[in-house]
Amino acid sequence: MGPILLRWRKHRRLNGQELGDLVGMSQAKISRLENGRVPAEPGDVRLLAEALGVPSAEAERVIELVEHADDRLLEWVPAASSQAERQHEISKAEGAAKEIRILQPAVVPGLLQTSEYARAILSAHDQAGTDARGNDAAVTEAVIARMQRNQILHEPDRQFHFLITEQVLRAGVGRPAEMISQIDRMREVARFPNVRLSIITDGTMVPIPTYHGFFLADDHWVSVDLFTGTLRSTGRKIVREYRKDFDALESVAETDIDDLLDRYQARYARMLLPNQVAG
Numbered sequence: 001m002g003p004i005l006l007r008w009r010k011h012r013r014l015n016g017q018e019l020g021d022l023v024g025m026s027q028a029k030i031s032r033l034e035n036g037r038v039p040a041e042p043g044d045v046r047l048l049a050e051a052l053g054v055p056s057a058e059a060e061r062v063i064e065l066v067e068h069a070d071d072r073l074l075e076w077v078p079a080a081s082s083q084a085e086r087q088h089e090i091s092k093a094e095g096a097a098k099e100i101r102i103l104q105p106a107v108v109p110g111l112l113q114t115s116e117y118a119r120a121i122l123s124a125h126d127q128a129g130t131d132a133r134g135n136d137a138a139v140t141e142a143v144i145a146r147m148q149r150n151q152i153l154h155e156p157d158r159q160f161h162f163l164i165t166e167q168v169l170r171a172g173v174g175r176p177a178e179m180i181s182q183i184d185r186m187r188e189v190a191r192f193p194n195v196r197l198s199i200i201t202d203g204t205m206v207p208i209p210t211y212h213g214f215f216l217a218d219d220h221w222v223s224v225d226l227f228t229g230t231l232r233s234t235g236r237k238i239v240r241e242y243r244k245d246f247d248a249l250e251s252v253a254e255t256d257i258d259d260l261l262d263r264y265q266a267r268y269a270r271m272l273l274p275n276q277v278a279g
Contacts, residue, residue: 087145120174
């Protein structure tokens with residue numbers, strides 16, 4: 001895309017500063033667009049095309065290319081060398097987003113986890129060999145990093161949509177007492193004014209199957225976590241499709257969740273009694 005913008009500008013015999021003045025952009029932004037260091041937005045392309053007198057048919061063709069650029073979930077981000085490093089990388093990605101949507105059909109989303117729940121999850125990964133050091137110190141470092149990530153929940157200018165299935169509550173991670181604390185934490189965060197926590201309950205007729213979890217950052221990118229890395233896309237079409245799927249699933253989920261959380265806390269409390277099984 002950058003070479004096309006460069007050709008348009010040179011055809012009009014303008015330098016970057018002159019074009020920037022013409023459209024209200026900085027010369028630095030013009031340079032980044034032409035060098036491909038930042039992705040071109042359709043609105044920017046349209047503005048530049050109009051200012052440079054590009055024929056409408058050519059301009060619309062280029063805008064169409066921009067609209068559908070990178071519409072594949074093919075960017076492979078390998079897993080970090082340590083779990084703590086991975087938590088720091090995720091934190092950086094989260095830090096640039098104002099609105100975060102997370103679907104998780106298997107476990108409690110990381111931003112909602114207690115330290116005990118996080119330790120159980122990260123220890124399981126450690127035993128599977130995802131952390132080269134393979135020891136308690138590595139897990140502890142990763143747990144601390146994950147708890148530090150959770151601080152963004154207290155930033156009022158951010159919005160969070162968490163969507164889980166009832167299976168997340170049923171599949172106890174760690175000991176029953178830890179699940180009771182984890183459910184308390186979910187209940188607490190659900191009351192934050194900038195948080196929406198929804199649960200797809202058992203028996204709900206869903207518009208699409210919840211094949212896997214995913215993370216949406218604004219309308220800019222989507223990522224899917226795998227055992228050995230992450231698939232990510234900034235393609236506008238695929239991001240829109242994932243946003244559409246999220247909205248469809250969220251529309252059938254419950255937001256009045258106190259009774260459901262009470263029921264699962266009682267279930268785990270019964271497990272603490274001698275000679276009792278979950279009901």
